[in-house]
Amino acid sequence: MITTYLFYLLSFLAIMFALMVVFSKNPVHSVLYLVLTFFTIAGHYVLLNAQFLAAVHVIVYAGAIMVLFLFVIMLMNLNKETEPHKSIWLKASAAVASGSLLVVMVGSLKGAASIQSTQAFDPGIGLIENLGQTLFHEFLLPFEVSSILLLAAMVGAVMLGKKSIK
Numbered sequence: 001m002i003t004t005y006l007f008y009l010l011s012f013l014a015i016m017f018a019l020m021v022v023f024s025k026n027p028v029h030s031v032l033y034l035v036l037t038f039f040t041i042a043g044h045y046v047l048l049n050a051q052f053l054a055a056v057h058v059i060v061y062a063g064a065i066m067v068l069f070l071f072v073i074m075l076m077n078l079n080k081e082t083e084p085h086k087s088i089w090l091k092a093s094a095a096v097a098s099g100s101l102l103v104v105m106v107g108s109l110k111g112a113a114s115i116q117s118t119q120a121f122d123p124g125i126g127l128i129e130n131l132g133q134t135l136f137h138e139f140l141l142p143f144e145v146s147s148i149l150l151l152a153a154m155v156g157a158v159m160l161g162k163k164s165i166k
Contacts, residue, residue: 003047006043006047007044007047010040010043010044010047011040011044013036013040014037014040014041014044017033017034017036017037017040018033018034018037020033021033021034021037027073028070028073028074031066031069031070031073034066034069035062035066038057038058038061038062038066039058039062041057042054042055042057042058042062045057049127051127051128052127052128052131
């Protein structure tokens with residue numbers, strides 16, 4: 001019963017913070033509201049018994065990505081005088097595109113209420129031990145292939161960033 005109320009509270013806060021991200025005039029405030037939105041989403045992960053995912057979500061998104069966003073926003077010169085003005089046709093096409101996206105989302109979510117869960121509740125779902133078991137038993141080969149690809153990308157980035165000595 002308390003989890004239901006907590007879910008509704010976190011959902012309300014997530015929606016309100018997300019709206020404040022969009023409607024905030026100051027970009028720094030917008031990023032800070034986005035951090036709060038990420039914390040409420042991490043609260044949803046905790047309610048779903050996915051503590052590891054909640055911790056990773058806070059560390060990666062609210063920590064690292066938002067710091068990068070703040071650096072980019074603070075390094076940009078966001079003056080209203082230097083910002084180019086959009087034409088009326090561009091604004092109209094953006095309104096039509098967002099309206100069609102809304103129609104597609106409503107149409108896709110229309111049948112989602114009738115979907116029922118057929119699986120029984122497992123209290124061990126979302127824990128790091130189960131994630132490790134699945135990752136290193138069922139998905140060992142894709143995990144190792146992705147690590148080799150990341151290593152190759154890192155070596156390529158070092159080679160591209162290295163100054164050539166002539």
